[in-house]
Amino acid sequence: MVAGAVMYAVLHPSNFFAQAAAHQRPELRKQPFVVLDGEPPAEMVFAANHAARSQGVEIGMTRLQAEAFSKVVTLRRVIEHEHTAHATLHHVACMFSPRIESVEERPGTYALDIHGMDLLYGNATELANKLRRSVMTAGFLANIAVAENFHAAVSLACGRTGVSVVPSGCEAHAIGQLPVTALHLAPEHEATFAAWGIRTCAELAALAETDLITRLGQAGKKLHSLARGAWPHLMFPIEPNFEDGLVEQMELDFPVEELERLLFLLSRMTTALLERVRGKARAIAALRVVLRLDGGAQHERTVRPALPLQDTATLLKLIQLDLETHPPSAGIVGLELHAQSAAPYRAQHGLFLPQAPEPGHLEVMLARMRKLLGEQRVGSPELTDDHRPNAFRMVPFEPPPPRRNERQSFSTPVALRVSRPPHMVGVALANHAPVRVFWDGAAYVVRDAAGPVRVSGQWWSEANWCREEWDVRLENGTVERLCRIAFDPRSHCWYLQGTYD
């Protein structure tokens, strides 16, 4: 064998769909059964085991035709069972090689790169036998073929029962006796070869390559190489999804009530996740904490920093603050951490740009503030498109990158200090204008009054509102205040909207 050459072991469970169905119901293995697929009533036989075929059942029969056979059991096709079978076979294959490729055109077939595995499992024959036994232990019957050529190994596994090991350079001889259909031919090529009287791979390989290309085009070249066991293959091993693997789990022996005691475990799990993420030069963009509670319930929280982080301490602090703000309702018996990775944040700051809070510290500080004040009490105000005076909503504080703006020359406006919620006040009127205001146990004389300004909105909905606003200058001995008061015609009450300051 050439140094560095790949050695393939191909695992092929014959009649995979029938085996997958029988895997879930082992009692059916000794009975004839068929698997039906399709929408009722137009169901067709999709797979059948050997016992059923020997009774005359064929693939493509209708349900009624299949049920005409008295002892044949009919099953519905369940996709989940096939997924389970795939997972089982993949798991077995993973025990023998780290590099595995799924052969897409043949369901349930896996090709393993076994180069260098002889130290663990012996030579190729021993490894193939051990692999076959492991597959049988898992509940499947599979053919194993070992060859240096990928396609030769696949053809052999599909065409020959049991274990086949091909010595280096003997691929053409090994697959020579296989029927040409083992090469997974297109229907038109199958018909052409049948017309030519070509039945085996050896007969196909014996044809002149140029003549075959003349008649079949470039497909002829590929088929000729396949029949000689010389068609090259570039292996694409199955790689587990990196994002799916970013999970850490832990079970606890007894329920834990205090969050502080979990921090040690959370720290270890976060560090482990960060190490994996750092290995791919990425950072953690979000962490989903799933706490399994005593009694079967689950408590789930997601920590999503504004920028992807690579710092355990910051992430841990964010988790702690979030869980303290939203504590679980019962003792914790299990922990799960699911991470989502993203490219780390990189920014080139200017030397002469204004200073800005450091993103990691800012995130922790905002989490602390949310814990101290509440979710809706921390952030930046954003004005909403509404007629109602002082309509706004809170948005997360994410300051844009520092840059200098041109100073717009505004005249200084008189600031209004809003009273939230509006205070109810007593008002004495004269000629429909306020002359005295009673507020917090004190009486104020109205020195100046401007109004009424009638405002209303949302008249088309349940949330409609209207009021008459007055700007008043109040005086109480030495104290003078400039206020905005409003009369609500619905409740017939006067309210203090705010104070000008």
Next chain:
Amino acid sequence: MPSAAAIRVQIESTLAQRVPAALTLKIKQTPEVFASGMAEVDAMLGGGIPRGTITEVSGPSSTGRTSFALCTLASITQLGNACAWVDVSDALSPETAAASGVELRRLLWLRMSAERRTKLTDKPWSRLEQALKATDLLLQTGGFAAVVLDMSDVLPQHTQRIPLGTWYRFRLAAEHARTALVFLTQSPCASSCATLSLRCEPAVVVPFSSQGETPLFERQQYQFARERNRNEGSPFLQRKPAQRVSWPAETLWSRVR
């Protein structure tokens, strides 16, 4: 006979272990300031409010404390800095802030609990304690050019009870974080910790109705008195600025009139 310079060098070298540069005049650095954007007030303050120190703006209601603070924040945010407003009474009007020119996305607004009569069981601190804690966190985080602690509606007897040590701590933290810390209060409470102390006084009353028109609240005149400014001892200041300044403010609707 040795010259005066030689004697000075001799004395300084003798005292070097105990008092470094005993006879050399220490040049005071010109403090970095943030302009408020109002020419009259900036002239009185020597350029604006100082950075890395405490500025206290005190006075009764309707004397222009909030207007001044918002105007200053507008200047600071337009320079590209982040600012914070710690709102003890949850009284900030975002509409007025936007009208003053404050870039709202650069403003972190921390609203203390508005529950005035119901006691929250899960939050044992009063609003004032929450505000002090929030200010502490902001200063420790750093990166904010200005932090306004708005205690305008808190009664003086409550602010007076805040331990002096809190203000000392804030002063050091503000200096370390290079943050201009502004207090809005009814009466001065930070005492000597405040580098700049301004007192707001009622100014000339501008009547609502003028020239027989329909009464409309259009403008207001405010007045500041400087009580303390530690930065004015700088030798670079040639002329002592005025102690008192009067400045106008107008309502939003009078702009479009």
